[in-house]
Amino acid sequence: MQCDAFPDIAPTEAKKKSSTKKPVSRRGVLGVSGAALLAAGCSTGPDDHGGRPSEGGDLAEGPVGALGANFNEDAASVTFSELRNLATGWLRGFVPLRKLPGDAAEQPAVKKLLTAHHDGYGTVLSLKFPFNHRSLPEPGSAAMAVQLSRVDKVLDTVLDTVDILAIGNEPFIESLPEDRRSGALNKFYEEVAAHVIAYRKKHFPRGCRTRLYMGALNHLDNPEKRTEATERWLSFTRSTPQIDGVDIHPHVSSPQGVQAYLDYVLPRLREDQKFLVTEFSLVQLWKQHLDDPVPARFARKYRLPQDTPVWKLIRDALEDPVPEEKWRDFLSMSPWFESHKHFLRNQVRKFRHTGRLAVATYGVTQAAAMARDFGPHKQPWLLNSLFSNRTVEQSRDGLPARTYGFFDDFRALQREQDRRPVRLQKVAT
Template identity: 60%
Template structure:
């Protein structure tokens, strides 16, 4: 792998200063024009989730990406915040002119969600402040919550969840107003909704989530994570959130994929012509081929042949291109981000029931042999589609005006 971002210089703190007063106001992609600071519009960036270890600036430059997103579990800020990989990576990227999105992850799936006024809530808010001390006024978008309904116990996915996240949001808003009374370059969104396309996914709690975002002036929109089995499933997310937003709000899509469709085919047998061409067992299953490729990466042509001969994949090969076009056509997309690389967690314990996230990534860095030049192998055809979706106005350096606090 190429050198990671860990050694990249971090941007100097702008906390409590007015140094960004001279920045131009926003254009459609945050590139700068005179006018109202409305934030980025229709941008497509790259996403590393919690693991930036595979992310390099040469890899990002090869994608022509101008925005980068990751998340941090708030439990990690008990240590040195600026040293946390996600924070360090995003600050390094921001120093190089990238737009940045940081999602705060509150992991409550194995414990009762803290109640406002309780000691666990106060402890959580203290962690939030330590994080804000480092990132507020630096990252361009801060998302309050990562996947709140999946990261909370089922018993708490109700008004208790809403009360917790509303308290966090109010605390973040108050902090930003106090530290940046004349405006701040960090915009606030409520974190990502999941499973809106599934039975039972739209609840009283998701309604309250949207109502809170709509009525809270400082919140500029909501995030969605449509990991789906069809384009129709992704459309259900958009159809749910858009009517529930204010006219001046936008939505984020910091994760999206057809991973649920891919999973349906893990037990399929690989295509017979493909198996014959490469001398593979005739009864080899898709998941078994993937497991083999992780253990012994295959030549790029073999990986491409595997995908093109898999009808379930080939018939949806341009999902990313089509979905980004659909998001942009709403006129309300702020930023969408898509997974960069095949991370270690994606290939651990690979089996027929594991979500095949590794089929999504822009780089096939764990299943395809690397070239002698060191360039990461591209994943077919999403790498080329991702590059083609980059717009001239979205190039670096990203310059955003202030948003009122």
């Protein structure tokens, strides 16, 4: 058995090299964890960045303050070599509940997380229901039955394998305003949560390794977005014993905006509940500076017109990637970035200081969608990522260039107790 195959190859290659290990369902070989690999005589670590084999002892009760990587829907945008370079032990993505393949294990995000689980990573999967352009189904309707059948396909594949399942990705963005006002949003997700809870109890009556969270709240830094619907969302979370907590996505224009999320959410949870932060960034601040001229000192050094706007520099770098030194100078000479280069570090410390953080995850790479049609009105997500893989020339070691500030802080925030293999106790169902 070639146990070191998974970290260095793509999921499709991992499947080929383990032809007798095809993931088929929650009852199949997907239950193989880092501990099981060790029992079979395989090692999931250590590796060059501190991965460690299990040494026995008690399983952790649950994740507390872990910091992992996030690929959202774009599973192909992240490689296991990049994850090892980051030294993280956790990985998160989301699966859109549109039409799924016949075998849900072949859906790219699911497949990536299953492969990561086999290699000892802790995993977080969010269920995304894209209803931005049509009304959410009513509980008991035929349309609702379709959605729940898709949920079942995913549950049959990932339950008792992924460590955390978030019910909803960004429900208050991925729905119509009328559904948020009328209560239809809450009814839909409460029905999905009840279905997931019942399914987990039926199939895992003696306990399940998958913990359940309600999916992410957005824009809580804006008082107008704290509505009856968000109050009901948190009330349902608090009153449902099987729910471990709630996810938040603080994409803000200042660090103070992140604190507003914590101030709103934490008092509304039970004392035994925790929170996830599967996305967070200063993307709203970056966007405010896209029309700014590049720093004068930077323009002089690289012989650019003094009035070159930030957005044009980024677009040009996407079309013709620049040397790492030039990109680093652009960021470090821009006051709006330099003054916030430790945003990631500072926020994770604050999350951990609450004692209530389960897992936070952060975007790894500049995905294709971030670069497409870049201009002055494009949301500059690509300034958040840990690797500058689309704006900077590839480094000599074959890995993407490391983003100034964020990469080093992410590495420094990794802790021994969060490294692979992640091994957690099952929770009562």
